[in-house]
Amino acid sequence: MLHVHYSSPLDLTPAFFCKSCEVIQPPHEGISYFNILECDCTFTLDTHRLQKKYLQLQRLLHPDNFSQKSEIEQGYSESQSALVNKAYETLLKPLSRGLYMLELQGLNIGEGTDSAVNSxxxxxxxEINEALDAVQTPQEANEIGQDTKGKLANLTEQIDSALNKGELQTAKALLTKMKYFANIEEKVKEKLSSYM
Structure with a gap:
């Protein structure tokens, strides 16, 4: 009798190459981005390790390495390389990483994330945006930037805690909040670069 084993995306390990003949394989659907880049499925993951693994995989899978191979292998290399890119981009930024973790838990993130924003x-x-518009010096912009950094660090801790406890709706609301403060951080950077 055939036993079908249903495994979650977090149980699967990607096989980029065949173990016996070392030929590149097609991407396996349903493997989690955390497994692709061999990092812990945690909101506070080690981004240096993530970056190292990403560069290592891209060196192995880059389509330039397969220009002498068959068309099928070239196609697999392009798909694998694109998948590794997508996994890396998703996990690198806290916001997309958190939303992806919620998706893995089965919470679909619709467009309706903004309803969680209270008055x-x-x-x-x-008030922060108005203060930023009125900024006259790099020092003033920097102050808002430092304050926002603190808020984002605080949110990171709260999101990590909510995800660990399985409080998905709380994590979703906190991630929405993070999105807004990340936008302010970007505006501060733009402001500061205008003084360069």
Whole structure:
């Protein structure tokens, strides 16, 4: 009798190459990005390790290495390389990493993430944005930047804790909040570069 083993994306290990003949394989659907890049499935993952693994895989899988191979192998290399890129881009940034972790837990992230924003937060964001518009010196922009960095660090801890406890709706609301503060951080960077 055939036993079908249903494994979750986190149980699977990607096989980029055949173990016996070392020929590149097609990408395996349903493997988690964490497994592709061999890193812990945690919100506070080690991004240096992530980067190292990404570069190592891209050296192995890059289509340039397969220009002398068959068309099929060239195609597999392009697909594998694109998948590794997508996995890396998703896991590198805390926001996309957190949303991806929620998806792995079965919580579909629709467009409706903004409904979690309460009026108190909207007021706070409005005030920060107004202060940023009124900034006259790099020092003033820097102050807002440092303050935002602190808020993002605090949110990272809260999101990590919510995900560890399986409180997915809380994590989703906190990630929405993180999105807004990450936007402010970007605006601060733009402001500071305008003083260069």
């Amino acid at each position: 108190e937060l909207l007021m706070e964001l409005m």
